[in-house]
Amino acid sequence: MDDLKITIDTFSPDDVRDFGYFIQRQKKKKGRKDYELFKLLLLKKPLKSQELVERLYPEDSNTVAYYALRKRLMQQLTDFIVLKQMAEDPTAGSTVMGLLSLARYLFDSQAERLAWNILRKAEKIASQNEQFGLLNTVYNLQIEKADSLHADELEDIIQKRNANKLISEEDERANIASSLIAKRLGHARHQGRYLKFEDTIQEVLDTYGLTQAVSQRPSLLYKLMQIARSAVLIRKDFYTFEPYIIHQYQTAMHTHGFSKAHQYYRMSLLYMIAHVLYRNRKFTQSNQYLAELNEALQKEAATQFTTFFPKYVLLKAANDAFLRQLPEAVQAMEHLLSHKKITLQPKDYLAAKLGLSFLYFAQGAFQKANHVLLYLDKTDKWCEKIMGLEWVLKKKMGEVIIQYEFGNLDLALDQIQAFERKFKEVLSQPIYQNATAFLQLLQHFFLQPDIASRKAFLQQVESSLAFGPSEQEDLPSMSYYAWLKSKMQNRNYYDVLVELAAG
Helix, strand or coil, X not given: CCHHHHHHHCCCHHHHHHHHHHXXXXXXXXXXXXXXXXXXXXCCCCCCHHHHHHHHCCCCCCHHHHHHHHHHHHHHHHHHHHHHHHHHCCCCHHHHHHHHHHHHHHHHCCCHHHHHHHHHHHHHHHHHCCCHHHHHHHHHHHHHCCCCCCCCCHHHHHHHHHHHHHHHHHHHHHXXXXXXXXXXXXXXXXXXXXXXXXXXXXXXXXXCCCHHHHHHCHHHHHHHHHHHHHHHHHHCCHHHHHHHHHHHHHHHHHHCCCCHHHHHHHHHHHHHHHHHHHHCCCHHHHHHHHHHHHHHXXXXXXHHHHHHHXXXXXXXXXXXXXXXXXXXXXXXXXXXXXCCCCCCCHHHHHHHHHHHHHHHHHHCCXXXXXXXXXXXXXXXXXXXXXXXXXXXXXXXXXXXXHHHHCCCHHHHHHHHHHHHHHCHHHHCCHHHHHHHHHHXXXXXXXXXXXXXXXXXXXXXXXXXXXXXCHHHCCHHHHHHHHHHHHHHHCCCHHHHHHHHHCC
């Protein structure tokens, strides 16, 4: 496949717009061929190389010029992405790399006093943000340029470099440990074994002498919790993950805390804790951690606000919905989607859309719920690429149920059958056993709506669906079951859902 096309397809609509401004920043150039090629590669139906050549050079089909043009466009894309990453990088790594490049340029231009000032600035930022690998590069350049009149004392630089080298090696061991932990947890997950993430993590940390470093290094703690959480999200083992991550966070807070440079890691951990509490149906406690996250957000830079504020609103709205504050949840979600100062990333945008559709449905506003899903303006394939297969399954399930509420039984049945054909291989996996059973129950119910209140159907439901302990039951799965139960009891869906969530 075309590498340029692959790169461009990763762009969001905002990225496409911004790149258009970026590539045409040189106003004196008109009719840019590289921009024309960019627009052609944006087309949904990929064009073959010869077709692209003919469209760009209709008079002489200049293949040599076309390949030179491709190189120029790739360079433009690279420059744009680098600048974008620098602006969005919460770890300041891009800033340090930029300062290093500037310092080298200034040294080459004989501006040594300014170059050394830039190097000191790079050293400070790298040190504050735990960019130990880059800090080592800074020290090596300082040592190389130590003969300058504006240089620091060479002995001092060497001493700092040697001390940093020890921490940098610890960072390397941490990367190895993180990869090993991820591999072991992934292996256990694929074999269907119970995830002993706490034991697995501790064993690897002990092996690489990193146990103490976890509480002292926010970046390492964040990375380990992120790996464990990824495994937990797939197996939905939130119940055992909750006390573990809370303990790790509190230990870090009580030992070394989180400096200003480490607030990104602190906010990430606060969100993880709030999310696992939500999945364990401890909505009030989840909101308490979200309040702490929101307080931290008010003090942070715009880049971190844009990263965390949408997640904060999404999770707060979900908590509030289960705390019988449905109007407030709907209002918060609507405001997020219409917020003029925040451009939602594709993942947050899709999560907000599906979340708002669920909230409308809970209100009984089926037309609004359907409208949100209908005008996503994204294909299921694109949504799966951004959100994963399970998100698409939830969306399709929601569409089926909405059609039933509209009275479109034939359409709802057709959607189920298309759903089962398309995801046959996926639904055959043990983890989706309940989803398969639920679809079959829906078909029985749609074909004979009057069976819902019969005892035989209740027995069929109980025998078809595998329920875990009530306090550990998966919340999204419960939301769909609550709808079926509301039909069986002839009660309001939202009331049934809130009661089930309350145990």
